[in-house]
Amino acid sequence: MSSVSGSSATGLLSADxxxxxxxxxxxxxxxxxxxxxxxxxxxxxxxxxxxxxALLAVEWPAGQGLCTDDEFRWEVHLPSHGExxxxxxxxxxxxxxxxxxxxxxxxxxxDLAEAHTDDFPVYRVDxxxxxxxxxxxxxxxxxxxLRVVTDRIVFPSRIADGEAADEALVIDAExxxxxxxxxxxxxxxxxTTEQDRLAATVYRSSLARHRDADAATRRQxxxxxxxxxxxxxxSRNLADVPVPGAPAQDWTIEWATxxxxxxxxxxxxxxxxxxxxxxxxxxTVVATVDGWTLHVHDLATGESLVEAGLECDQEFAAIAxxxxxxxxxxxxxxxxxxxxxxxxxxxxxxxxxxADGNPIADPVRAxxxxxxxxxxxxxxxxxxxxxxxxxxxxxxxxxxxxxxxGTPSIGHRTSVGYGGIAAVAVGELDGxxxxxxxxxxxxxRVWDLADGGTPGTILTANTDYQYEDAGIFHVSLGELDxxxxxxxxxxxxxxxxxxxxxxxxxxxxxxxxxxxxxxxxxxxxxVVTVDSDGWVRKWDLRTRRELGSGxxxxxxxxxxxxxxxxxxxxxxxxxxxxDYRATAVVDLLAEAPGTSRxxxxxxxxxxxxxxxxxxxxxxxxxxxxxxxxxxxxPVCPPLSDHWVRVKAVATARVGGRSAVLTSDxxxxxxxxxxxxxxxxxxxxEGGHQMLTLSAAYLDGRxxxxxxxxxxxxxxxxxxxxxxAGHPPFTMRKEYSRSMATVELDGRYLALVEDDGAVxxxxxxxxxxxxxxxxEGGVLAIAVAGSRERVTAVxxxxxxxxxxxxxxxxxxxxxDAGWSVRALALADIDGRLVAASGGSDGTxxxWDLADGxxxxxxxxxxxxxxxxxxxxQGRLVVAFGSDLAVFSPRK
Numbered sequence: 001m002s003s004v005s006g007s008s009a010t011g012l013l014s015a016d017x018x019x020x021x022x023x024x025x026x027x028x029x030x031x032x033x034x035x036x037x038x039x040x041x042x043x044x045x046x047x048x049x050x051x052x053x054a055l056l057a058v059e060w061p062a063g064q065g066l067c068t069d070d071e072f073r074w075e076v077h078l079p080s081h082g083e084x085x086x087x088x089x090x091x092x093x094x095x096x097x098x099x100x101x102x103x104x105x106x107x108x109x110x111d112l113a114e115a116h117t118d119d120f121p122v123y124r125v126d127x128x129x130x131x132x133x134x135x136x137x138x139x140x141x142x143x144x145x146l147r148v149v150t151d152r153i154v155f156p157s158r159i160a161d162g163e164a165a166d167e168a169l170v171i172d173a174e175x176x177x178x179x180x181x182x183x184x185x186x187x188x189x190x191x192t193t194e195q196d197r198l199a200a201t202v203y204r205s206s207l208a209r210h211r212d213a214d215a216a217t218r219r220q221x222x223x224x225x226x227x228x229x230x231x232x233x234x235s236r237n238l239a240d241v242p243v244p245g246a247p248a249q250d251w252t253i254e255w256a257t258x259x260x261x262x263x264x265x266x267x268x269x270x271x272x273x274x275x276x277x278x279x280x281x282x283x284t285v286v287a288t289v290d291g292w293t294l295h296v297h298d299l300a301t302g303e304s305l306v307e308a309g310l311e312c313d314q315e316f317a318a319i320a321x322x323x324x325x326x327x328x329x330x331x332x333x334x335x336x337x338x339x340x341x342x343x344x345x346x347x348x349x350x351x352x353x354x355a356d357g358n359p360i361a362d363p364v365r366a367x368x369x370x371x372x373x374x375x376x377x378x379x380x381x382x383x384x385x386x387x388x389x390x391x392x393x394x395x396x397x398x399x400x401x402x403x404x405x406g407t408p409s410i411g412h413r414t415s416v417g418y419g420g421i422a423a424v425a426v427g428e429l430d431g432x433x434x435x436x437x438x439x440x441x442x443x444x445r446v447w448d449l450a451d452g453g454t455p456g457t458i459l460t461a462n463t464d465y466q467y468e469d470a471g472i473f474h475v476s477l478g479e480l481d482x483x484x485x486x487x488x489x490x491x492x493x494x495x496x497x498x499x500x501x502x503x504x505x506x507x508x509x510x511x512x513x514x515x516x517x518x519x520x521x522x523x524x525x526x527v528v529t530v531d532s533d534g535w536v537r538k539w540d541l542r543t544r545r546e547l548g549s550g551x552x553x554x555x556x557x558x559x560x561x562x563x564x565x566x567x568x569x570x571x572x573x574x575x576x577x578x579d580y581r582a583t584a585v586v587d588l589l590a591e592a593p594g595t596s597r598x599x600x601x602x603x604x605x606x607x608x609x610x611x612x613x614x615x616x617x618x619x620x621x622x623x624x625x626x627x628x629x630x631x632x633x634p635v636c637p638p639l640s641d642h643w644v645r646v647k648a649v650a651t652a653r654v655g656g657r658s659a660v661l662t663s664d665x666x667x668x669x670x671x672x673x674x675x676x677x678x679x680x681x682x683x684x685e686g687g688h689q690m691l692t693l694s695a696a697y698l699d700g701r702x703x704x705x706x707x708x709x710x711x712x713x714x715x716x717x718x719x720x721x722x723x724a725g726h727p728p729f730t731m732r733k734e735y736s737r738s739m740a741t742v743e744l745d746g747r748y749l750a751l752v753e754d755d756g757a758v759x760x761x762x763x764x765x766x767x768x769x770x771x772x773x774x775e776g777g778v779l780a781i782a783v784a785g786s787r788e789r790v791t792a793v794x795x796x797x798x799x800x801x802x803x804x805x806x807x808x809x810x811x812x813x814x815d816a817g818w819s820v821r822a823l824a825l826a827d828i829d830g831r832l833v834a835a836s837g838g839s840d841g842t843x844x845x846w847d848l849a850d851g852x853x854x855x856x857x858x859x860x861x862x863x864x865x866x867x868x869x870x871x872q873g874r875l876v877v878a879f880g881s882d883l884a885v886f887s888p889r890k
Contacts, residue, residue, distance in 0.1 A: 012054040013139075014118040020143035023214055024066060025245075026058040039097060039112075042084075046095040046112045051120055055079055055099060055139070061245065069147045069182070069304065074102040076146055084109065087125050089132045101127075108142065109133065135356050141307065147180070148214075171199040173237040177219045178244075181211045185301040199234065201263035202226045206861035208268040208582070209841070211302055216246035217859050223249075224860070224884060228258025249889055250855030251875065255632035256884035257599030264551045264590045266574065267302045269583040271295045277567050277576060278321045280305075280328060280354075284569035286576055287330055287354075288583060289316040294330060294357050299569045299576070299585060308357020314348065321354070322376040324383055324399055328354040331385055331399075333371025334363075347371035347389045351402060364402050367391050372419060377426040379433050379449045386435055386449075388421025394437055394453055409453035412439040419471075427477040429484055429499055436486050436499070438472030444488045446499060457502040459486065474564070476518040478525050480505065480541055487527055487541075489516035494529050496541060509539050510546075519566035521573055521589065528566040528575050528588060536564070536575050536586050549592040553577050553584035598634060600625065602645075604878035606662075606693075607866035610651035614673065615868065615876050616660050617883060618646030624662045626673060629874060629885060636676030641669065647737075648693035652702040654679070654718045661704055661718070663690040668704050670718055682716050684708070692739040696748040696763055698724060705750050705763065707731070707739050713752055715763060729761055729768070742783040744790045744806060751792055751805070753778040758794055760805060770808040774801065782825035784832060791848065793834045795820040800836060802848060814846055822878075826869035835875060837864030843877055855888060 012034070013021075021027075034050035048056075056079040060066070066076040078100035087107055088096060095112040105127040110120060119138045125131040171191060175184065176199060185207075188200040205225040210218040219241055226235035232255075239249055271290040277299075278285060284299045289310070296306035310316075314334035322329055330352045347370040348363040367389025375386045376399060383399035393408040412421060423438040426449075433449040434456070444459040474489045477499075484499040487509070494509040494516040509516075513529040518541070520526070525541040535550040565576045566588065575586040606618030614635060618624045622642045626635040642664040650661040651673065658673040666689050668682040684690065688708040696703050696715070703724050704716045711734045717724035731754040738753035741763075749769070750761045758772040758781060772794065780795040783805065790805040795816065800823075802812035819838035826833055833854050837843040843864055845854035862880035869875055875886040 012051050012118060016140035017055075017119055017143065020140055021058055023212070024143065024146060024148055025061050025064055025214075028054060028057050029059065032057045041093075041095040041097060041112060043093040043095045043113070046097075048097070048112060049116045049120070051118055052097070052099065052110060052112065052115050064148055066146045066148065068102060068104070069145050074104040074106075076100060076102045078108070078146075086129045087127065087131075088123075089130065135308075135358055137307075137309065144212075145304070145307065147182075171196045171203075173199075173234070173241050176203055176222055177238060177241040178215050181207070182301055182303050197263075198229070198231055201261075202229055202231065202234065202238075204263070204266055205229070205261050207302055208270045209859065209861045213859070214246075215243045216249075219243055220249060220251075221859055221861065223253050224256060225258070225261070227253045227256040227884070228261050228882060230258070247856075251858060251886040252889045254630075254874070254885045254887055257632070257882045259599030259601060259881065262551050262592075264587045264592070265553060265584060266587050267299075267585045268553075269295075269297050269302055269585070270581075271297075272578045272581045272583055273562065274316055274319045275563055275565065275576065275578050275583065276319045276321045276330070277565050277569075280321075284567065286565075286583065287319060287321050288578060289319050289332060290581075292316070294352065294354075296354065297583075299574065306354060306357070308352075310350075310352060310357060311359065312350065312363075317347075317370055317372050318374040318387075320374040320376045320385070322383065322385075322399060329360060329399075330354050331374055331376065333366070333374050333387060333389070335370030335372065335390075345369045349374075349385065349387055349397065349402070351399075361402055364397070364404075366395060366397075367393060367420075370419070372422050373424040373437070375424045375426045375435065377433060377435075377449070384449075386424050386426065388424050388437055388439075390420045392420035392439060392441070394421060394424070394435065394447055396449070396453055406452040409447060409455065411445050411447070411455035411458070412437065412443065413441040422471060422473040423475045425475040425477050425486070427484075434499075436475050436477060438475045438488055438490075440471035442471060442490075444472050444475055444486060444497065446486075446502075457499065459488065459497040459502050459504075474515045474517070476516065478518040478520070478541075480525050485518075485525075485541075487516055487518045489513045489529065494527060494539075496527070507544060509541070509544055510537070514561050515564040515577075517564050517566040517575070519568075519573055519588075526566075526588075528564060530561050530564045530575070530577050532561060534561060534577075534579075534584075536577060536584075536588075538588055551586050553586060599883065600881045602881055604865050604881060604883065605645060605647055606649040607868050607876065607878045607883075608649050608651060609868040609870050609874075609876060610658065610660075610673070612870040612872050612874070615883065615885070616649045616651060617866075617878060618649045618662055619881065620645040621881075622646065622664070624649055624660065624671075626660060626676065627883065629870065629876070632883075632885065635674070639669070639671050639676055639678075641678060643667070647691065650693050650695040650704065652695035652697075652704075652718060654702045659702075659718070661693060661695060663693040663706065665689055668693065668706070668716060668718075680718075682718070684714070686710070688712060688714060691735070691737050692752075694739055694741040694750065696741045696750070697743075698748065698764060703763075705739070705741055707736055707752055709734050713739075713750060713761065727766065729759075729766075731755070731759070738778055738781045738794075740781045740783045740792070742785070742790050742792075742805065743787055745787065749790075749805065751781050751783060753781060753794075758792070758803075760808065772801075772803050772808055772810070779820055780823040780836075782823040782834065784825040784827055786827075791825065791832055793823055793825050793848075795823050795836060800834065800846075802834075812848065812851060814851055816844060822864050822867040824867035824869040824875075826871055828869070828871060828873045833869060833873075835867050835869055837867050837877065837879075839863045841879065843867065843875070845875070858886070860884075 037048045068074045100108040109123045121136040123133040210221040223239040273290040317335040318333035320331045346365045347367040349366040350363040351360040369390035373388035385397040392412040396405040419440045421439045435447045446456040448454040472488045486497045493511045494513040496505040516529045527539045537550040538547045573588045577584045600619040602620035615627045623638040623640045660671040666684040690706045692707040694705045702718045711731045713729040733755040748763045760769045783792045792803045800814040800816045816836045821838045824835040832848040835845045841860045843858040860879040866878040
């Protein structure tokens, strides 16, 4: 049998479908081929499309089953093909065919007439024939909501049902690897010993990455995170856990940095966007509209409860949740995504059934251009929706019918070129229902809802409302020593206000704040803030003092923070912080970690290894670091005299000593590798801003080779601190960060990506030898070999290509998946080994002699930025702001 990705189903089923089948342990027989096949349906005889045949051919391991990934855990039989009738209420007969069913007596149907795509629609209908099959989901989404169950006990005896709640919980490595995450997660809070609390922290560190992965992948990620947290013994124990049906790991983690790992960061959900939080059937849940999909997650476990596509031709800017007549609904506000006719655009309010994502009635036009703020409350016992939009109006709607109540309320000033009302919070003031809005005009305003939205007190933070950073975008309500207060924030600061008098209470809480919320902790009001760099902090509202230290919720790069909600959940107080692609959950009560492991504080952008002894990294944090490869200790303090981020690093022998080269902007810096002392600076003239940096030797002298935004390739004498060699090479393409240098037959060559090709330049002769022609752009270059024969590997958008550098001929092609941004190549024990990694967080390795994998793929919690390989077989991986070193398992 073959894996799914290698079978003849490739091309019939999408990559997403194949990946999900493989994750669930399924495979398609090597001999599978679609055949001519027709079946009887309620619409007559109909052909079974090739994609459906491929799904029906999937075989599953003996002793394994599938179940729904929800509270019911219904056993799913898939595939289970057969003709069906009387299952769907329909006006016109359709070509229904059953591909599966579950123990909840729900059937999975496809309409054969529309199942010719590689990710065809699937309908879930009840057995009693009462459904009209109006809701459909893609096959990949259906498979993504299934979980594997096996004959093995996945719930360890130490954590067995019936165990006393107050009994100490023992968490061992096998439980962490092989237990179903939905079973284990709620129990981690019962950890009492220091060792078990550390295990719980390791488990939560990359939860979003391993929660839905197979046990073998989880084992590798957990071992990595244990190393990042400075727990080598736990890392080894995790790596050694047997996983049924999976071989032992091919790679051993030697060490890793984890400067930003923090046990207070409980989880990261892999969706972002506008959010709302509520209690739903005894669970605290967060609802997020990500793109055009509604997601509902359990905050305690990260479990996905609802994933439903929303049919809408506009973007979603706001969301609220409500329960009405025993039914949970989501209310969304949409906005114009941007066009040339804003005056004709309309922001709409739409109500959705939370259970299935189906719309409730038609959307209503609520505001001009956009609906940016929503809240749900009760006025005189009547459930209502409050909405604020670009037109600066506050409007009230009947939650049941969607009909408007009264006339729009006007009070905020229009800010030309910017938005209107950006935030709305609801509460009570002296027994009367109120709303407090924040807007781009720099003011917050109190509205009396009992009088239909009468404007009341105005709270003004900024008078210069013509500028974008003057607005108030977040409002929360609470109490301080019996005084009703509002806390507001925008792009500048967070402030507190007396709701009765409209006066500001005390000084600014913090002057660097993106979003804020107000929550009570141990009887005192606490303001929680997040800044644009992703740091969550908390402040005592009485004293304005910061409580504890901040937590950085987004470690890989700067994100666009959209909101912040502080809420009581999981038996603690948490902050829920979404950006555009993820949602972080932070424990606001836990104590800060004692010390952070050494490492970069921002994304690693450059990496090289020297003499199989040290690794050198450069980062967006403006520093370069030199690491001992054997144990990860720093050779010297960080190299920190850079003006901007360090984009490139290299090593060379300069003046008889080992040196490290770094570049930032227009300057090359030369550092002593042993001491970290700066020995010289070489400043480029003529606007040569450097993108790449490599080292070479011309006539026995060390030189640096750079490629700049000016499209020139230059060489620099590192001892004389001046230009060296021939006149510069000029490329066609200005922006290029792919370059490598190598010695071949006594000549030093530079391989430089340029406009879809790789130019092979002779640095000694000052001429171009030939080009390595590609179809599409070149994302990375790596070279290795002997002086007589040099091999290059280049990454394109489609694959890896292998080249003989001397002749310029292509000698092989490897399928590297997608999104490759990092390459490495090395001669290991006489065999050329290549490694690739990228934005999917996966590193793959190959033996170039036969094109087969050199070891199993490795999964990382963040994007892989750079890679290096040593002659001893060590694999060095830079992911996010961290570095990890692996060696082949012996």
